[in-house]
Amino acid sequence: MxxxxxxxxxxxxxxxxxxxxxxxxxxxxxxxxxxxxxxxxxxxxxxxxxxxxxxxxxxxxxxxxxxxxxxxxxxxxxxxxxxxxxxxxxxxxxxxxxxxxxxxxxxxxxxxxxxxxxxxxxxxxxxxxxxxxxxxxxxxxxxxxxxxxxxxxxxxxxxxxxxxxxxxxxxxxxxxxxxxxxxxxxxxxxxxxxxxxxxxxxxxxxxxxxxxxxxxxxxxxxxxxxxxxxxxxxxxxxxxxRGRPFRGIGPSAFSYLEGARFKNICNYKRYKELIESGNAATDFTEKLPRERSKRELFAIHLRLLEGAPLPKGVDISFLERQGLVIKKGGLVQLTPLGLLHYDTVAAEIV
Ligand code: SF4
CATH class of the missing domain: 3.20.20.70 (Aldolase class I)
Structure with missing residues (x-):
């Protein structure tokens, strides 16, 4: 399930x-x-x-x-x-x-x-x-x-x-x-x-x-x-x-399903008109290439202090050398320095 x-x-x-x-x-x-x-x-x-x-x-x-x-x-x-x-x-x-x-x-x-x-x-x-x-x-x-x-x-x-x-x-x-x-x-x-x-x-x-x-x-x-x-x-x-699929409903809501991101329109009147006429109210859809999607999910998962499994083909040695992440118990975790500079870590991974 x-x-x-x-x-x-x-x-x-x-x-x-x-x-x-x-x-x-x-x-x-x-x-x-x-x-x-x-x-x-x-x-x-x-x-x-x-x-x-x-x-x-x-x-x-x-x-x-x-x-x-x-x-x-x-x-x-x-x-x-x-x-x-x-x-x-x-x-x-x-x-x-x-x-x-x-x-x-x-x-x-x-x-x-x-x-x-x-x-x-x-x-x-x-x-x-x-x-x-x-x-x-x-x-x-x-x-x-x-x-x-x-x-x-x-x-x-x-x-x-x-x-x-x-x-x-x-x-x-x-x-x-x-x-x-x-x-x-x-x-x-x-x-x-x-x-x-x-x-x-x-x-x-x-x-x-x-x-x-x-x-x-x-x-x-x-x-x-x-x-x-x-x-x-x-x-x-x-x-x-952790990258669990989610749907968003309501104006401006985001969804992430089957590797694609969707965003609903940020206009209340138009949102209602579209739904009332039986259409989705999506403003944009973005299907990320598999490699980028894998890297993004890993970077987001690192927000959890318990750490994230390292996906195949992602090199983090430069982040380790800078003391921003460490490998522990089969997972990659942010160090105290990495927690302070999460945005840098995420940008380097993606
Ligand atoms: S205006 Fe924005 S920040 Fe203020 S209560 Fe509403 S949603 Fe929250």
């Missing part, structure tokens, strides 16, 4: 954050029902079996009412033990909604906290504050979620190591099983790019501090950005790193 994954892109957000480079549209509740119908139609064009994970990402999927997820999951029919994740933002989560999400079949929440420092949340133009973030995680736990992930960001304008330490210490006080950390990057087509905002570039110290505090609290680093308690590595994301 070949296990597969599904990503469902729900593009609604109440307000676009200044650093956001995702495909997002202004939330209007009246659009939800129609959008969910379109998602179902898209799914029926090409349904997959043996889904080991379903990830509702966005956007802010938690803006939709729980019954929509119940309907979608009934249609999608994942494996009974599949990981079903919902991305949520703290500001609108309430007990009734959380209990509803749980009943609908969601068994993992990924809450976009980003920081526990109100100054940084406001400079990131987020719509929640630290108190709401803490309350959301506690409420999720009380409502029956045993698998809760949060995201934190570093290299924020004006951030100091002390601020970062504060956020990390606050995070480990909460009943979380998983944490992802990201450094702020400023992409073209974002408000921050137009405003010429600058990030910090203190990555090594910030990462060292995160590893020290999180691992002490039992959240072990298993991927470049991912930390998990024992038994709680993200099934969905681990699939991306």
């Amino acid at each position: 070949v296990e597969k994954s599904l990503y469902v892109h729900i593009p609604f957000c109440t307000k676009k954050c200044g650093y956001c480079h995702f495909f997002v549209i202004k939330d209007e509740e009246k659009k939800h029902e129609d959008f969910v119908l379109t998602l179902k139609k898209e799914w029926r064009l090409f349904p997959l079996k043996n889904l080991i994970s379903v990830y509702f990402g966005g956007g802010t999927p938690s803006l939709l009412k729980p019954h929509f997820f119940e309907e979608l999951l009934a249609e999608i029919n994942p494996l009974p033990y599949a990981e079903i994740t919902l991305e949520a933002n703290p500001e609108r989560l309430n007990r009734e909604g959380l209990i509803g999400f749980k009943k609908a079949g969601i068994n993992r929440l990924s809450i976009g906290v980003q920081s526990f420092d109100n100054r940084h949340l406001s400079s990131l133009t987020r719509t929640h504050n630290a108190r709401q973030a803490i309350a959301a995680v506690l409420l999720a736990k009380e409502s029956g979620f045993d698998n809760i992930s949060i995201d934190l960001m570093f290299d924020l304008p004006g951030q100091t190591l002390e601020n970062w330490e504060y956020s990390l210490n606050q995070a480990v006080e909460l009943p979380i099983t998983h944490l992802s950390i990201y450094n702020l990057t400023i992409e073209p087509d974002t408000l921050f790019y137009k405003q010429k905002k600058k990030t910090l570039e203190g990555e090594p110290e910030y990462l060292d501090m995160a590893v020290r505090i999180l691992e002490k609290a039992g959240l072990k680093r298993y991927e470049i950005s991912g930390f998990a308690k024992e038994g709680f590595k993200a099934v969905h994301n681990t699939g991306y790193w």
Whole structure:
């Protein structure tokens, strides 16, 4: 049985954050029902079996009412033990909604906290504050979620190591099983790019501090950005790193199936028109030559700290000489230096 994954892109957000480079549209509740119908139609064009994970990402999927997820999951029919994740933002989560999400079949929440420092949340133009973030995680736990992930960001304008330490210490006080950390990057087509905002570039110290505090609290680093308690590595994301086939539905969603990559169109109106008329909403398809595909999959797999099997014909001796990777137990792993310079390692391999 070949296990597969599904990503469902729900593009609604109440307000676009200044650093956001995702495909997002202004939330209007009246659009939800129609959008969910379109998602179902898209799914029926090409349904997959043996889904080991379903990830509702966005956007802010938690803006939709729980019954929509119940309907979608009934249609999608994942494996009974599949990981079903919902991305949520703290500001609108309430007990009734959380209990509803749980009943609908969601068994993992990924809450976009980003920081526990109100100054940084406001400079990131987020719509929640630290108190709401803490309350959301506690409420999720009380409502029956045993698998809760949060995201934190570093290299924020004006951030100091002390601020970062504060956020990390606050995070480990909460009943979380998983944490992802990201450094702020400023992409073209974002408000921050137009405003010429600058990030910090203190990555090594910030990462060292995160590893020290999180691992002490039992959240072990298993991927470049991912930390998990024992038994709680993200099934969905681990699939991306290991090259598991996945389908994406919704505007701007990516798919990777049978060695080819597809991307859906980034235009809400056009996306709906195409699906409503019975067509796929694919914007581009890329079938990689076998050699390149093998190298890309290997480079992506290296993100996992456990390492990746070395494919035939790929020479890594120059990376070994530079101390960026090592061979261990039949696998190739990033060294501590390689973890800091993953982008260089990946570029050299591909
Ligand atoms: S909440 Fe997330 S998806 Fe929505 S605008 Fe902010 S960063 Fe983008």
